[in-house]
Amino acid sequence: MRTTLPAAALLLVAAMPAWANTSAYSDLDVEKTCVQLDAAGPGEGEWVNFVCEGFRGFPVFLSTADGRDSVFFGFPPPEGPPWEGFSAFNSAGPKVEWRLLEQGEPGLPVAAILRFSVSDPEDPDKPNREVLVVKKVGRPGAHEGCMVGLVMATGNPRANETAREIADSQAYDFACGADQPAFVSDDLPMPEWSGASEGGGGGG
Numbered sequence: 340m341r342t343t344l345p346a347a348a349l350l351l352v353a354a355m356p357a358w359a360n361t362s363a364y365s366d367l368d369v370e371k372t373c374v375q376l377d378a379a380g381p382g383e384g385e386w387v388n389f390v391c392e393g394f395r396g397f398p399v400f401l402s403t404a405d406g407r408d409s410v411f412f413g414f415p416p417p418e419g420p421p422w423e424g425f426s427a428f429n430s431a432g433p434k435v436e437w438r439l440l441e442q443g444e445p446g447l448p449v450a451a452i453l454r455f456s457v458s459d460p461e462d463p464d465k466p467n468r469e470v471l472v473v474k475k476v477g478r479p480g481a482h483e484g485c486m487v488g489l490v491m492a493t494g495n496p497r498a499n500e501t502a503r504e505i506a507d508s509q510a511y512d513f514a515c516g517a518d519q520p521a522f523v524s525d526d527l528p529m530p531e532w533s534g535a536s537e538g539g540g541g542g543g
Contacts, residue, residue, distance in 0.1 A: 359438040359449045359507045365394050367410075367433050367453070373401060394437045397448050397476060401431065409534070412437075412451040413477030413484050423486060423534020425470070428458040436499075437476075438506040448476045450506035452499075454492060457530045468527060469493045471502040475510045485515035489532060491524035 366372050373391035386404035393399040393412065400411040400420040406428040411420030412435070432454035440447045451474050459465040469492040477484035488505035492498035505521045522529050 359440050359511065360503075361439045361441055362503070363394055363437045363439060363448070365392060365399070365435045365437065367391055367399060367401065367431060367435055369401070373399075393435070394448055395446065397437075399435065399451075408455070410453060410472075410474070411477065411484055412474050413448070414479050414482050415477055415484065416482040421485070421534060424532070425455065425457050426531040426533055427460040428463075429455050429467075429530075431455055436503075438503060438510070440511075447478075449478075450474065450487070450510035451476055452502045452506060460531075468530060469498075470530060471498050473502050473505045473510065473521075475513050475515065483515050485513070486520055486532065486534065487513045487518075488521035489523070489529055491527050491529060493527055495523075495525070 369389060369391075373389040376388040376390055378387040379385055384405065386402065389401040391399040391401055397413045400415060402409045402420065402422060407424055407426075408429055408431040409420070409422045409424040410431050415421075434454070436452040437448040438450040438452070439445075440449060453472050453474070455470050455472055456467040457470055458467050471490040471492050472486060473488035473490070475484050475487050487509045488502065490498050490502045490505070495501070501523055505523075509518075509521065
């Protein structure tokens with residue numbers, strides 16, 4: 340069952356201990372900042388995997404298949420980056436916001452925020468919805484990265500601030516597959532999501 344929090348509920352999130360509170364940015368551009376790892380062969384459908392420049396040696400893995408994108412930030416597990424993303428057709432945005440520690444390990448990226456454009460599966464003629472995806476960054480030796488929050492950006496002037504609050508309060512010690520991600524959407528329903536973050540009950 341999906342849990343959707345109104346924007347006011349983020350006051351509770353903001354009150355939690357903050358692990359990261361500065362930002363850095365990188366570009367996500369398949370033509371300029373990515374290298375193809377592999378792609379579908381004959382009869383294997385349409386999919387392609389890339390590794391892209393990230394921040395301070397932390398890579399970005401972009402997988403695209405059947406009009407849908409999945410992005411993993413940082414160092415993945417040995418079996419490779421897990422697929423997780425929106426069920427509807429979607430595309431990842433071109434700018435990554437990295438949230439960095441200021442204390443303990445200054446400059447360490449612990450979360451990344453990326454804007455997705457997501458179609459309406461019931462009415463493809465409707466304008467796409469813009470959703471900010473907050474993800475835990477996979478760190479060396481830990482390799483655990485997943486979605487920790489979704490923030491509806493369409494019609495929400497505080498979407499960026501809300502996404503940073505989630506990143507700062509939850510990403511550092513978030514347990515993928517166990518902890519409950521945050522979903523923030525007021526008037527518009529959040530698009531369905533599937534993947535590693537479902538274990539806490541927040542999947543689609």
